[in-house]
Amino acid sequence: MENNNPVILFYHPPELMRKRLPTILRNNGISVRVICKEMYTVPLDVLLGIRQPGKILPNLSGELAEPMLIMHGFSSEGVDRVLKLLRENRIRISLKAVTTPTNLSWTSLQVYAELCREREAFLAQNK
Numbered sequence: 001m002e003n004n005n006p007v008i009l010f011y012h013p014p015e016l017m018r019k020r021l022p023t024i025l026r027n028n029g030i031s032v033r034v035i036c037k038e039m040y041t042v043p044l045d046v047l048l049g050i051r052q053p054g055k056i057l058p059n060l061s062g063e064l065a066e067p068m069l070i071m072h073g074f075s076s077e078g079v080d081r082v083l084k085l086l087r088e089n090r091i092r093i094s095l096k097a098v099t100t101p102t103n104l105s106w107t108s109l110q111v112y113a114e115l116c117r118e119r120e121a122f123l124a125q126n127k
Contacts, residue, residue, distance in 0.1 A: 010068075068093065
């Protein structure tokens with residue numbers, strides 16, 4: 001059941017990006033899945049088809065405050081290609097991550113919280 005194909009999980013797309021970004025990515029041979037808020041409590045490895053779901057808790061947190069991209073299965077060159085496509089198309093998404101053996105067991109909400117913490121730490125350090 002494991003999915004080894006590179007894929008981008010796209011969260012909370014603004015209306016202007018809802019179709020535009022997936023179209024740009026797919027036109028460049030990149031698979032993308034828009035993840036709805038009801039799936040934010042599902043671990044990444046389940047969303048990606050790496051393992052079967054267990055008990056899934058309901059999302060009581062609601063919607064994310066901003067868009068987020070999670071890249072899975074990309075080489076470093078593939079990540080660079082995605083970032084270049086975003087820049088060329090003037091698409092700004094500040095919360096981006098790649099999957100790791102550690103974060104594959106996390107839910108989307110956990111990844112979001114960690115990215116927000118990292119951003120706050122970076123901003124505090126660079127004041």
